[in-house]
Amino acid sequence: MPDFRVAVVGGGIGGLVLALALREHGISFEIYEQAEELREIGAAVALxxxxxxxxxxxxxxxxLEAISVVPSALVIRRWDTGEIIADPPIGRDGAYEASFGAPFFGVHRVALLQALAGRLSGEGLRLGHRCLGIEERRxxxxxxxxxxxxxVAxxxxxxxxxxxVIRPHVVGEVRGRFSGTIGYRGLVAVEHLPSLPDPTPLQFWAxxxxHLLHYAIDGGRTINFLAVVRVPxxxxxxWMEECAVSDAVEAFAGWHPAVTEMIGATDIGSRWALHDLAPLTRWHSDRVVLVGDAAHTMVPHQGQGANQTIEDTIVLADCLADLRTWGNVCSALSRYEERRRERTVAVQWLSRRTAxxxxLPDGPQSADRDEQLADLYSELAWIHSYDAHAARAPAVGAA
Ligand SMILES: Cc1cc2nc3c(=O)[nH]c(=O)nc-3n(C[C@H](O)[C@H](O)[C@H](O)COP(=O)(O)OP(=O)(O)OC[C@H]3O[C@@H](n4cnc5c(N)ncnc54)[C@H](O)[C@@H]3O)c2cc1C
Structure with missing residues (x-):
């Protein structure tokens, strides 16, 4: 489609992956990113x-493999004793990839953005372009x-x-929903964590x-963590405010020394209010469409925001490539929304539920939970096994 042009507002994970997917289909694009250089708030992301x-x-x-760390396992531990509740392998014996058909990676966000932009070779990337608004015409x-x-696109x-800034054009002003949880994020060198039983897994302390979640990046030398606290x-x-390190340390008083040591070893200066979006009534107008956090911000407790964003972009690029089949742009965008809405709403819900x-307080409820967690991989299969391309519906009229 040589005359067809897509303008992507935002050069984060979603914008860059979308550009790569559009390029695969031979669709022209420009990405407009407000920042003067590719950077990301926050340290790492689990893919x-x-x-x-x-x-x-x-x-x-x-x-991606060269810049990432594969966690050895997904370990869940008790908050005080460190007793292991669940320990399904990830990298250990290649178990995760054998189950889900692709690897699990912990990666520094800037390294990921640079890898994506490098793959694009800068094609169509316009930095220093902060979008103020759009005018949609026939x-x-x-x-x-x-x-x-x-x-013009x-x-x-x-x-x-x-x-x-694009969302209000599609669906009007929408306020985020506070999840009742706040997060403290940080990076710590492994040598500062003598009480940590094992730095290699992706590990929850519940x-x-x-809860505290952590995993290694940077060749295993650095631990990235997110400490989450329920507040009224x-x-x-x-959505973010500065705070003293002691705030986070006090919130975890009495927890296992590996936890308090990790949080205390950082220069955390901020806490994040974790919000998500209630499902939007629509994701597109005739010619404007949303992907990723703009469409379905979710809390990070399933580590799925970026992964769902990647799925969105693959499906959107497929739908735009099938434009001739769907007849007009709006039908192609509807098809995309149809394929993405139900799944992302379900992942948003599960992300809240995970926290x-x-x-749960110690007692019978947490004992039931611990039993369920024994079969964690079966519980997660519907998310991790998903193949956005394979889910592509056959084009109308295709043989
Ligand atoms: C604490 C925390 C931990 C997380 N951990 C994980 C994880 O482990 N795994 C996972 O899958 N997800 C995780 N997520 C979620 C993940 O970070 C997001 O879902 C993902 O980054 C969304 O990608 P996006 O491209 O939609 O948006 P963003 O990554 O936010 O990118 C948006 C881009 O648009 C640009 N932009 C904004 N406004 C304008 C404008 N007006 N004009 C031009 N450019 C603009 C921004 O500068 C930015 O570059 C986490 C989130 C949080 C808060």
């Missing part, structure tokens, strides 16, 4: 098989930027994250009203 399968297909397999969409530039994709409310208008389960 599961439903995401890595697609990145491999886009030719990033070797590079024949196309005009995009306006803070630097005075503007652009056949389709505009809002890949501009949780505070999307306890009443709190969040009153600040901002509820992790945070």
């Amino acid at each position: 599961s098989a439903n995401g890595t399968r697609e990145l491999r297909r886009l030719g990033l397999g070797d590079q 024949s196309g969409v005009e995009v306006h930027f803070a630097n005075g530039a503007s652009a 056949d389709v505009v994709v809002g890949a501009d994250g949780v505070h999307s 306890g009443p009203g709190r 409310e969040w009153t600040s208008a901002a 509820d389960l992790m945070h």
